[in-house]
Amino acid sequence: MPALFITFEGPDGSGKSTQARLLAERFRREGHPVLETVEPGGTPIGQQIRRILLDPANQELRAVPELLLMFAARAQNVEQSILPALAEGKIVVSDRFTDSSIAYQGAARGLGWDTVLQVDRIACQGLVPDLTLCIDIDTETGLSRARSRNRDSGSHEARIDQQAVEFHHKVRDAYHELARSEPGRVRLIDGSGSEEEIAAKVWDVVRIELESRHN
Numbered sequence: 001m002p003a004l005f006i007t008f009e010g011p012d013g014s015g016k017s018t019q020a021r022l023l024a025e026r027f028r029r030e031g032h033p034v035l036e037t038v039e040p041g042g043t044p045i046g047q048q049i050r051r052i053l054l055d056p057a058n059q060e061l062r063a064v065p066e067l068l069l070m071f072a073a074r075a076q077n078v079e080q081s082i083l084p085a086l087a088e089g090k091i092v093v094s095d096r097f098t099d100s101s102i103a104y105q106g107a108a109r110g111l112g113w114d115t116v117l118q119v120d121r122i123a124c125q126g127l128v129p130d131l132t133l134c135i136d137i138d139t140e141t142g143l144s145r146a147r148s149r150n151r152d153s154g155s156h157e158a159r160i161d162q163q164a165v166e167f168h169h170k171v172r173d174a175y176h177e178l179a180r181s182e183p184g185r186v187r188l189i190d191g192s193g194s195e196e197e198i199a200a201k202v203w204d205v206v207r208i209e210l211e212s213r214h215n
Ligand code: TMP
Pocket: 012, 039, 040, 054, 070, 096, 097, 098, 100, 101, 102, 104, 105, 160, 161
């Protein structure tokens, strides 16, 4: 199988991290080498940047530095982990990537898609996911899941989840817009139902994509 770059996207509390893990496990069971990664994070430097970005104490962080920190973590991840893994023929499964910056910083923070894409050109060296699975969930349902998870874990990563519900509506709308504007790459997957049901829908999309690449 050729190297493949698959990203998972979705609003907070959509269940995308679980689905990213389940897909990576499935590829491994079938004998494919996989790199699982996460944004922001994915490298030791990225993890340090993630702490700054998500710490609820950092209320003064402005939109542009937030965007640049997201891409600082991403640029490190692209160079240090993702491109080398793809060069080795691995399948890379990333929990979020540039589409998150489009939805959160571009749309919800109001910086605009073009600004995000300009930074992307510097940070990602032209790397675009082959397939993006966007787990779609009703905003209120996702937020209440994300917030109860934050309460249980001590809220160390709650800064962005804490934004008003209108912010999160804009995030979801942006994902719908991305799916409309790039239907070949970005696929919306209904995130209601059990983990297994959603994983089955994810696999259907991935399987069809793999088959089309073989032909
Ligand atoms: P996570 O909870 O899915 O790990 O994501 C962390 C938070 O960071 C989540 O609220 C979405 C946000 N985020 C952005 O705002 N922009 C980005 O580019 C990325 C990758 C995440």
